Amino acid sequence: MKVTLYNTLSRQKEEFIPYDKNEVKMYTCGPTVYWYQHIGNMFAYVWADIFQRTLKFADYNVKHVMGLTDVGHLVSDDDSGEDKMEKGSRREGISVWDLAKKYADQFFKDTASLNIQRPPTVCPATHYIQEQIDAVKKLEENGFTYQTSDGIYFDSSKDPTYGELAKLDIEGLCAGERVEMAEKRCKTDFALWKFSPKDEKRQMEWDSPWGVGFPGWHIECSSFCLSTLGEYVDIHTGGIDHIPVHHTNEIAQNKGITGHRVVKYWIHNNFIVKADGTKISKSEGDKMLVENFVEKGYNPLAYRYLILSAHYRKQMKFSEDLLKMAQTALERLNEKVLELKKETQEISETTHAVAWLNKIKVVLFDDFNTAQAITVFRDSLNSDLTDSEKLYIVQEVDRVFALDLGKEIQILIPENIKELAEKRLHARQNKDWAESDRLRDEIETLGYSIKDISEGYEITEKK
RNA sequence: GGCCGGUUGGCAGAGUGGCUAUGCAGAGGACUGCAAAUCCUUGUACAUCGGUUCAACUCCGGUACCGGCCUCCA
Missing domain, CATH: 1.10.730 (Isoleucyl-tRNA Synthetase; Domain 1)
Structure with missing residues (x-):
């Protein structure tokens, strides 16, 4: 049976035809583990889970990969401001590594309670540093980068289709009005590799051909995606807020690295309000x-x-x-x-x-x-x-x-409640309604509900 | 300002060019010692103004209002 889905690239519903009919490759942007993921954040993961479950239901084999941002990227998308992880680490007085573990654990606990299947492959950024360096190297070889005093940047002007996902007005954006550009050539350029500050020792930093530093945020998803799923990925999911910047940049990087389109269908969930x-x-x-x-x-x-x-x-x-x-x-x-x-x-x-x-x-x-x-x-x-x-x-x-339909919830009814219920049954058999109602009230007060059925009664926990 | 999206009955929320959405809440009834649960019945919603059409909530255009993004964000 055919599956149709709304592709943000075309802004319309399209029939789903995977690159390889035997295996669907799907990528989902994961959380940044520096803080709690609230129910609004979980919304995106519930949907990603439903997407992959639906495709499995349609008899596809699904290879699902999710990223996990445990490297600090900067508070702002235009590559300025504080580092989220370092900031979180100071806030809680624990190392960035412990911070990442704490919130990643919390995240997987919550997703499990929502019956979200954990993707078989989860890519923590700290485990894929070499892949990210390689991706930047490739972009450098292909002529998409330039260096400033604080890092290696992606030159968005080299990609004639830059911004097509979001239908961005590049002319307007590149003019660079009030935006703090630092040494960037265009507002839409973004960091691929940031150098560690000269006077500061970061908790997370790595050697690279360009100097000690850390990878930019956008390069994460591209390199996870390409290194785990290959150059042809069927579906990429995420929140609509990622369309203008993060996913736009991912597309540009993918094209710069491979020379062709990588992701076929972009699916974006809305928000809860x-x-x-x-x-x-x-x-x-x-x-x-x-x-x-x-x-x-x-x-x-x-x-x-x-x-x-x-x-x-x-x-x-x-x-x-x-x-x-x-x-x-x-x-x-x-x-x-x-x-x-x-x-x-x-x-x-x-x-x-x-x-x-x-x-x-x-x-x-x-x-x-x-x-x-x-x-x-x-x-x-x-x-x-x-x-x-x-x-x-x-x-x-x-x-x-995945609503656990038909799953019996066993609750333990305390002995004293059972005794009261038995007493009440006797009262009812003797048509002593006053005593019966009194016992029901008592049971209710103790936090349980009782209902009469033909074979006797049923006790449940009071809501 | 630029770019998107929305406006459905008390609430939430699908959908459709002509025919019951559904759920929750409410009302009436059956059942019950009374309750609970269950079952039955019930409510002539589709922002507004024009246009297209035999027929529009559903298509097209204008208006109003609401929201999102453009700044971290699912």
């Missing part, structure tokens, strides 16, 4: 972590469900109320699947079931329309399919949704 329409800022990021919501009693997968219920190219609103709504919807959906499992253990892949599954695939493969896919999935659960056919659909769609 708060209910008032504004972005989550970096400074409040530590209050908007996945684990903050887990502490408040939310299932991280409720956030995943919320994300799936909207389109990746549109802004998604986020608030605690919306998360609560998503959690309720997910719980009920899950209940429904658990009911099915009570009825049967079997999973039958019949033509009827496959036909329904194909309906889901059609919308999912049309630019990753997960919201529509969930709706069709719900329709299938309400259809005339048998329970075991429905379970087949559940099993299949959850390969992409």
Whole structure:
């Protein structure tokens, strides 16, 4: 079944045709591990995960690579300002190496809780210094660089197609009005290798043919991508904010190194915004972590469900109320699947079931329309399919949704609660409604809910 | 200022040139000792003004408002 996706390069939906039909190569820009990754940051990784899962669902073998920026790059894109990692290191009083480890660990913990599959290859920049030096050397050989007193720069004027991804107005940008250019020839030029300051010993610095220093930010992704996936990469994902600078520069570097286009499809996710329409800022990021919501009693997968219920190219609103709504919807959906499992253990892949599954695939493969896919999935659960056919659909769609549908959550009910519940059952059998209601209140006060069913009762943790 | 994108029922959010989105919340009913859960029923949304059309929320153009990027950023 064919997959179509929206390519930022052409600004339209295109049929997905990989370079090599047997293996899809996909690259995702990873986090900079100098600070927490809040739920807004996680949005991009949930989507990257859905993209790769969807492609696997469409029977492609997917080779997914993600970068990890653990080398300090500078606070500003125009290569000035402080170094983020060094700054973070001072803030926390630990080495940059420990800082990187701390936030990388946190990142992978959070992605795991959201059922994001860890890409088989993750490239920390500090492990790929030689590759980055080689990439800069290649650019130098091909005549795309120049040297200033503080580093080696990419000469964007050498690339006639520079800025095509973002449809940048180069004339306007290159004029260099109020922008601090230092020794750069054009505003769109950027550092490939920065020299360490003469009077300062950096915690992270390496030898290079041009002198001791460290690699620029943009060269990371190009060199990871080229060294792990080769010169022909099918898909590159990232946030829309990367279009004008980071990805624009990646494209220019790739072209300068290989002499041809490397990435075929660029996929960009939008942002989540708060209910008032504004972005989550970096400074409040530590209050908007996945684990903050887990502490408040939310299932991280409720956030995943919320994300799936909207389109990746549109802004998604986020608030605690919306998360609560998503959690309720997910719980009920899950209940429904658990009911099915009570009825049967079997999973039958019949033509009827496959036909329904194909309906889901059609919308999912049309630019990753997960919201529509969930709706069709719900329709299938309400259809005339048998329970075991429905379970087949559940099993299949959850390969992409990854919402742990039908996973029983075992909770331990304390003995005293069980005793109260038994007492209440007796009271009910004796039609002592006053005592029964009193016991129910007592159980509620202790943090549990009780509901009567035909065979007796059910206890759950109170929400 | 430049470049993008958006405006759908109480909330969130898909989608479509003519036909129910869906979810959450709400209302009514069934069931229940009462609840809970579940089931059934229910709500004539598509910013605005023009145009194209037999027919537009859906296509085209103008207007208003909102947001993003241009500065670290998913």
